[in-house]
Amino acid sequence: MPDGAYLGVVNGRSSWKDTRSNAKPVTTEIVRRRRLSTRNFFDVESRYTKRESYLMTYSRNDTIADLLVANIPRDLVMGIEDAFDAGAYRANNATKDFDKKHRKNALGVMRHFHMNELFSEALQVADVEIVPLKGNGVVIGKAGMFKFSRVNMSSTVWNNCKRSAKRRELAEANQAMTQLVQPSLFAPQEITSGTFFFIACFSGSLSVQPEKPLQIYIAVPEEKMQGWLFREPLNQFLARYDAAPQQIDLAKPKLKAHQLDTERQPEL
Amino acid sequence: MSRGISGFQPGRLSQALAARGLSQVQLASMVGVSPATISKWKTGQQAPESEALDSLSRVINISPEWFTRPLPEKCSLPLFRSNASAHAAARSMLEARLEWAQDIVLALNEFVDFPDVNLPTRSFDDPQQITNADIEEAACECRDLWGLGRRAIPDLALAVEGAGIIVVREETGVATIEGLSAWSSELQRPFVLLSSDKGNGFRSRFDLAHELGHLILHKGIDRSTDPQRYKLMEDQAHRFAGAFLLPAESFAADVKTPVTLDSLLLLKQRWGVSAAAMVMRLWALQIIDDDVKSLLFKRRSARWGVKAEPGDDGRAPEQVRLLKRTVELLASSGILPLDAVTGYLGLAANDIEKLIGLPEFYLTNKAPVVHLAKLKASLNPAPKTNQESAVVLPFNKGR
Numbered sequence: 001m002p003d004g005a006y007l008g009v010v011n012g013r014s015s016w017k018d019t020r021s022n023a024k025p026v027t028t029e030i031v032r033r034r035r036l037s038t039r040n041f042f043d044v045e046s047r048y049t050k051r052e053s054y055l056m057t058y059s060r061n062d063t064i065a066d067l068l069v070a071n072i073p074r075d076l077v078m079g080i081e082d083a084f085d086a087g088a089y090r091a092n093n094a095t096k097d098f099d100k101k102h103r104k105n106a107l108g109v110m111r112h113f114h115m116n117e118l119f120s121e122a123l124q125v126a127d128v129e130i131v132p133l134k135g136n137g138v139v140i141g142k143a144g145m146f147k148f149s150r151v152n153m154s155s156t157v158w159n160n161c162k163r164s165a166k167r168r169e170l171a172e173a174n175q176a177m178t179q180l181v182q183p184s185l186f187a188p189q190e191i192t193s194g195t196f197f198f199i200a201c202f203s204g205s206l207s208v209q210p211e212k213p214l215q216i217y218i219a220v221p222e223e224k225m226q227g228w229l230f231r232e233p234l235n236q237f238l239a240r241y242d243a244a245p246q247q248i249d250l251a252k253p254k255l256k257a258h259q260l261d262t263e264r265q266p267e268l
Numbered sequence: 269m270s271r272g273i274s275g276f277q278p279g280r281l282s283q284a285l286a287a288r289g290l291s292q293v294q295l296a297s298m299v300g301v302s303p304a305t306i307s308k309w310k311t312g313q314q315a316p317e318s319e320a321l322d323s324l325s326r327v328i329n330i331s332p333e334w335f336t337r338p339l340p341e342k343c344s345l346p347l348f349r350s351n352a353s354a355h356a357a358a359r360s361m362l363e364a365r366l367e368w369a370q371d372i373v374l375a376l377n378e379f380v381d382f383p384d385v386n387l388p389t390r391s392f393d394d395p396q397q398i399t400n401a402d403i404e405e406a407a408c409e410c411r412d413l414w415g416l417g418r419r420a421i422p423d424l425a426l427a428v429e430g431a432g433i434i435v436v437r438e439e440t441g442v443a444t445i446e447g448l449s450a451w452s453s454e455l456q457r458p459f460v461l462l463s464s465d466k467g468n469g470f471r472s473r474f475d476l477a478h479e480l481g482h483l484i485l486h487k488g489i490d491r492s493t494d495p496q497r498y499k500l501m502e503d504q505a506h507r508f509a510g511a512f513l514l515p516a517e518s519f520a521a522d523v524k525t526p527v528t529l530d531s532l533l534l535l536k537q538r539w540g541v542s543a544a545a546m547v548m549r550l551w552a553l554q555i556i557d558d559d560v561k562s563l564l565f566k567r568r569s570a571r572w573g574v575k576a577e578p579g580d581d582g583r584a585p586e587q588v589r590l591l592k593r594t595v596e597l598l599a600s601s602g603i604l605p606l607d608a609v610t611g612y613l614g615l616a617a618n619d620i621e622k623l624i625g626l627p628e629f630y631l632t633n634k635a636p637v638v639h640l641a642k643l644k645a646s647l648n649p650a651p652k653t654n655q656e657s658a659v660v661l662p663f664n665k666g667r
Contacts, residue, residue, distance in 0.1 A: 235521075242418040242518040250430030253380040253594040255601060 064230040071144025074241040079122040084200045087115030092211035146194045154204035162225045170195040175223040196220045272315030275336040284328045287364035298327045334614035343450035345491040358442040366461050369436045385432035395500045407511035418518040420539045424473050425586035435588045437462045438622040449479035458483045469583035470542045481508025510549040591624040
């Protein structure tokens with residue numbers, strides 16, 4: 001979204017301010033509750049220390065999804081999912097009285113601000129925010145070895161997030177991760193950093209679900225943002241956290257030591 | 269004891285009467301003695317003579333020697349799913365069957381080590397102390413201990429047996445009592461007996477999880493006939509079963525609101541839990557309120573009745589395997605051949621087969637002969653071999 005467009009809509013402040021003041025207490029309460037319920041969980045240092053050995057031993061066999069699951073707390077993903085829905089809802093409310101002639105544009109801009117704000121809150125709660133909310137800028141978080149940000153899309157063609165210089169810069173960190181998708185001829189490179197985006201896809205139409213993203217994705221861009229190394233809807237990605245390891249059969253009796261008479265064992 | 273064989277254990281007679289569901293009068297007429305004599309045998313005032321014991325063992329279908337085996341220490345008093353006085357005889361029968369299962373495990377324990385008991389430990393001494401949060405926590409802890417993650421459990425019976433719990437699943441003829449559980453003080457190991465009468469895999473899983481709840485939450489709590497206390501303990505075991513089979517974080521994410529019966533039917537196959545149990549779980553998690561719960565149950569009754577749900581045959585009842593594997597292990601290692609199992613355990617072969625989960629006639633090898641149809645010789649000529657073209661390959665010992 002060009003900077004000029006942001007300024008244009010920010011000038012129409014009255015409706016934006018009203019919506020914010022109505023919605024703020026609810027969000028604060030949500031944030032306060034999340035803080036209380038997840039205080040221990042977000043003891044980031046201790047969690048990542050436990051994962052350290054895993055994080056240091058990536059190989060080509062590790063899939064990108066495994067790396068993401070190992071680095072991003074499940075609750076953070078769910079928090080961002082909620083933030084996107086709430087931000088989109090607020091933006092829709094804030095622009096519903098606009099003239100049809102520019103409502104679409106206003107909605108896109110408001111989505112950026114509202115979703116950025118709630119995205120920032122979710123990151124603060126998880127204590128993973130590294131570039132905080134400021135002006136039109138992109139909020140950036142860090143989970144394990146990954147830096148991440150958010151993107152909004154209003155079409156089925158995923159081509160517009162390349163325009164952001166900051167996002168292009170972030171994507172460069174995925175250079176080593178490319179080998180997980182496209183094995184290189186040379187020795188495997190150690191993967192120590194990466195970037196992913198939470199992508200909210202909207203219909204692009206005011207008549208089809210303008211208040212909510214059609215789908216939210218988690219996506220890992222290629223280093224030059226010419227494609228995607230990994231892309232999955234968030235609800236599908238969340239199921240990866242709950243996947244039970246294959247059930248182990250422990251219902252086996254063992255002969256007592258004094259019964260182990262080798263003479264009676266059948267020859268192998 | 270005034271006369272008769274020495275070493276007769278009156279407790280064994282009481283156990284056998286309960287297990288067979290026979291009254292003293294019925295047994296007396298079958299054995300050909302007076303009811304008073306049976307009463308004396310039962311109280312230990314008198315012991316049967318060898319002929320009477322033979323007759324008794326034939327009638328009850330247990331070896332005479334079994335009546336002289338000392339009784340092990342009794343299991344803790346089980347909690348039954350139905351406390352109605354009408355089911356008193358059925359409860360005694362199931363209790364006796366559970367004691368027989370304990371006898372079998374005690375005997376097999378001479379040769380094998382069963383998996384270590386691996387259950388969360390709780391020390392409540394009154395059901396009033398147990399909160400909903402305690403139940404949810406116990407269910408999560410149990411899943412963590414068993415490494416089950418938070419998704420649907422593929423095979424609950426396997427997980428339960430892997431945690432050292434002895435599970436018996438047999439047809440009891442008492443469909444109203446779905447299961448019972450108790451702790452064996454002699455083995456320091458829990459036992460669960462499940463009724464297989466309904467043949468419903470979804471119900472059976474929930475029953476097993478319910479009994480697991482009793483074993484964890486109510487281990488140190490005295491049994492009581494107080495209906496309120498009894499109901500509270502049953503509700504707690506139900507809540508545990510729901511929390512264990514449908515963990516809040518993953519199940520809630522799967523459910524779309526507003527909830528419909530058809531969406532629950534889809535989840536039923538995924539989670540292995542009936543739609544009714546899912547409605548109760550959603551209500552316990554406060555995802556639906558009282559009104560929606562009532563509406564869903566009303567619609568459920570109107571659409572499917574109260575006894576069954578669509579898709580009940582989508583999952584076969586889970587099979588128990590620990591005791592079966594033990595018998596197979598002992599037979600294959602030559603320690604206890606199959607034909608010696610009955611003599612060693614003292615019970616009738618069909619009782620052992622049922623309690624252990626073995627196929628019918630597995631121990632006696634007296635399966636009915638099945639005559640397989642044969643093809644006529646003309647339709648199935650012997651393959652012609654061309655001997656001339658055969659090549660003899662030398663076998664070189666030296667290599």
